[in-house]
Amino acid sequence: MNRIDLAISAIGLVKHYDGGRAKALDGLSIDVAQGAMIALVGPSGSGKSTLLYALAGLVDLDVGTIVIEGRRPGGEADWTRLRASTIGLVFQESWLLPTLTAAQNIELPMVGVEASARVRTRRVEELLETVGMAGFAGRMPDSLSGGERQRIAMARSLANGPRILLADEPTGELDSANSARIMEMMAKLRAERGVTMLIVTHDPRMAAYCDRRYEVVDGTGTYVD
Amino acid sequence: MRRIIRRPRSSGRARLVAGRVPPVAAIVIALFLALLPRTLLAGTAAAEQHVAEAMSVMTEIARAVKEGKGGQDAAFRRLLAKDFDASTLAMASLPEEVSESADAASLAKYRSAFVVYLTKAFLEEAARAPLYETRVAGSRNHATGRIIVHTVGEAPNGNRREGDWFVTPGAAPRIVDAAIRGILLSANERKRFARVLARGGMSGLVAALEKGPSGFTGSPGEDVWR
Numbered sequence: 001m002n003r004i005d006l007a008i009s010a011i012g013l014v015k016h017y018d019g020g021r022a023k024a025l026d027g028l029s030i031d032v033a034q035g036a037m038i039a040l041v042g043p044s045g046s047g048k049s050t051l052l053y054a055l056a057g058l059v060d061l062d063v064g065t066i067v068i069e070g071r072r073p074g075g076e077a078d079w080t081r082l083r084a085s086t087i088g089l090v091f092q093e094s095w096l097l098p099t100l101t102a103a104q105n106i107e108l109p110m111v112g113v114e115a116s117a118r119v120r121t122r123r124v125e126e127l128l129e130t131v132g133m134a135g136f137a138g139r140m141p142d143s144l145s146g147g148e149r150q151r152i153a154m155a156r157s158l159a160n161g162p163r164i165l166l167a168d169e170p171t172g173e174l175d176s177a178n179s180a181r182i183m184e185m186m187a188k189l190r191a192e193r194g195v196t197m198l199i200v201t202h203d204p205r206m207a208a209y210c211d212r213r214y215e216v217v218d219g220t221g222t223y224v225d
Numbered sequence: 226m227r228r229i230i231r232r233p234r235s236s237g238r239a240r241l242v243a244g245r246v247p248p249v250a251a252i253v254i255a256l257f258l259a260l261l262p263r264t265l266l267a268g269t270a271a272a273e274q275h276v277a278e279a280m281s282v283m284t285e286i287a288r289a290v291k292e293g294k295g296g297q298d299a300a301f302r303r304l305l306a307k308d309f310d311a312s313t314l315a316m317a318s319l320p321e322e323v324s325e326s327a328d329a330a331s332l333a334k335y336r337s338a339f340v341v342y343l344t345k346a347f348l349e350e351a352a353r354a355p356l357y358e359t360r361v362a363g364s365r366n367h368a369t370g371r372i373i374v375h376t377v378g379e380a381p382n383g384n385r386r387e388g389d390w391f392v393t394p395g396a397a398p399r400i401v402d403a404a405i406r407g408i409l410l411s412a413n414e415r416k417r418f419a420r421v422l423a424r425g426g427m428s429g430l431v432a433a434l435e436k437g438p439s440g441f442t443g444s445p446g447e448d449v450w451r
Contacts, residue, residue: 002369002370003321003411004317004367004369004391004401004402004409004411004412006409009412031408031409031412031413031416032407033404033407033409034367034373034389034404034409035389035404036404037407038407191362191375191377191387192363193365194365194375194389210407211387211406211407212406212407212408212447223408223447
């Protein structure tokens, strides 16, 4: 039988920091359907970001199972492959390389993945269009506003066509107009491309763009609406 | 000088226009015209149309429930029979080790109880939730060969409910699964059924399913239809 796989299924995740003294994840489980847009909410220090980075294979879990699109990544090489092809990451800060243009920043993740320079260039143009930044290809990061930099970062995260986007407070440093613009863009990406999104946010207005809120408290969590 | 007068040669199209169509050609043309819409619609357009029609029926059922009109369980069962592949959905809602090891008779009982459960779950939620007017917003292909039809539902109170409907391709599409507000129906039910299966086996699950959602009080899982 051909079952429909979840985009993400995490079961019983446990993570301690500080030699076991600080518990970040305490048996947390979460299922996320393909194409879902989920807000990860909860107080500071509750484990939201640890969960997000665990789902990208960037946290060495004490215990727990993570299944991405029906497959359990076997090790670091698998996770690296997933991050290069399936999982995109967006952070609170854009982390654009200051010495590269907007286009070069977007192209960077494709180097080593897509051999054809012509294909890379075309995809950069498409991505700039997608994030509403056509015409900004040659601009340097320090000449862009915070919202523009974040949109370039978003384009960079989409460079290799990920099916899952993990975003850690992508609007955390933006004013409300730019935040709304970013969230509208993310909602459009999900609706048009079916990109699954997990978004850490403290802002209820941003969470309102999502299908549901998943609340993380003391390292465990549940869907709250 | 002799004038050569060319009479136009009668082409097949001309004969068609003139209405002088040979019987065999008429049958071929009639068959072509009858099959044309389905052929053109095969693929995402057919899937979108199928989901749009199913959404319309679901909205009407939900409206009737809110108006206190009876008989909606029969209407929902008809919808399941006509527009869904409830059997595939039922099997996907079982843990794999159970669906592979259970005997045919108990699986048949389970599938039948699953329809009862799904009907009760939808009708109970329809009574509670706001009435969503749902439209198809697009579609895309899925790795399994199914077509995902994306829908957006809007309620009078401003609530939005987006859904992804997994539809078999071809001229007779069927919905095999759905993700509503980010929760995949089969995976959610699998989680919900697992605890009851562990306690009471397949007979316990069938008994719980026949009670509807109340048979799973305390089990994990979300209210998918909300």
